[in-house]
Amino acid sequence: MSRILISNVMIFEGTEKDLRPGEVLVQGNRIQAVAGPGESLPREGAEILDAGGATLMPGMVNTHCHLTYNNGTTVAELTALPVEEHVLLTMHNARLALDMGFTAAIGAASAKPRLDIVIRNEINAGKIPGPRLLAGSPELTVTGGLADDNKYDQKHPSISIICDTPDEFRKVVRTMIREGVDLIKFNNSGDSFCFPRMAAYDNPMTDAEVAAICDTANNIGKRLAAHAHADSSVRQCMKYGVEFIFHATFATDETIEQLEKVKDRHYVSPAIAARYNTTYEAKDWGITTDVAEIIGNKRELEEGIKVMRKMRAAGIKVLPFGDYGFAWLPHGTEARDLEHFVNLFGYEPWEVLRAATAWGGEAWAGKSGEKMGRVQPGYLADILLVDGNPLYDLSLLQDRHSLLAIMKDGLFHKPFQGRATDMRVAAE
């Protein structure tokens, strides 16, 4: 069993406000020991890696990940992509995620039913590089809901599976579980992305439909995530046991108060870049700020900011990242969400990193008992070495040249080659 002693590091433990000097011993795929200031770990039989004062932190966890998205501008582009090409695209996105320091990811919906599943299996088998992946189902939706792109006399394939009764949902949930998903995703709100059909503050799913999805998934221990902008969507998530509440944009103060009482059972993922970038950085694709306002996206941004500030104050676990994979928020730029949490929600950098690592790891592990996301003995050895202090400058994590080493499961995906600060820009 391999033993690697990483010395001369400043450690971000995952939950602490400051870095502290120390060293870390990795044995096999786990962190075996962590030494603090003035302490030293046994070196016998270990490969010694002197990290030159770099920051050692847990790998980041993307808890709202769409590896199957193609950096396109429309859903039609996704559905038009043949499955063979789509598998390769997803594989490349998986590698890019790991290249950018994401050692784990939760699939938030797969654009085709088995894409997340097969990529997860290949990663787990060690055949392709990528983050530890929980495979998500396609989006389950209702007629007229988000991701139903049909018209009365025109069928348009989409990235969703459309059901309209509790029994239909039960069958689809069981089908996806049979195929091998880890998580069931459903859309119990609209979105500005389907303007003008179903607004984000509208909820097209009945309690009976949501109950059917959740009971069927919970009955067999599968995870649940909901596209839940609307206030009633968030309430349904609490009522029926949906662990991952995506967006929660229009949650009222009363709902936030209720969520605070059960905050240990839920994670909120606002995926705010889809709102900010669409409002301010998508004009080259025809979405000016004025258009963003017309379709309701700007309002989703403004309301989302207000709600997330309240949720932060309430101690609700709000997690960064989410919905990357469109042209104006492409794969590889996810770490910019850390900036958004500081600039838009008022988080301190250490809080954001806690959410990206310790909370993300806890969310990924769920009830499995696995330990992920902290630099502590017994935790999975998913580790980053960073050329600088991310608590001082979060933007370091957006630049792959600042990621001096990436370790997943005790193995280097990117080996450490020293703290050179003048390396040439590497080819993409």
Added chain:
Amino acid sequence: MAGKIFVCTTCNRYAHAPPGEPTPGQKLAEAMIAIEGGRRGPVAIRTVVCLNNCPKPCAAALRQPGKYVIRFSGLSAGDAPALLEIAERYAASMDGDVPLRDFPEHLRCKVSDRIPPVRGVVPPVSEHGLVHDPVPALPGFAP
């Protein structure tokens, strides 16, 4: 004087560079790194996968907490000195709202966006976003 600038190294996304050749974005970044003497010179250069200006490469951006975001498009390696100059002015400004008249002249038409900061959020620590990253000088640890 400290500063920071983001540069996209994917540009041009729609016209792949021949294998082994740097992309136009990489050339821009390398030109800036060469002037600064490294990635952590007076102006830090953050090379990123994308800055969302793909139809008009190459792209750069100035972003710091609590400040206007200034985005550039249509850049080339020859713009490197001007970008570094404006990065320093931006860093020295209170809110990032550097008047266009203070930009190097040929850079003014390459400003694609000036996005105001979201109000009501005070950056937790004013130093955040600055380049210099003084790893604490503790015994036994190299800076």
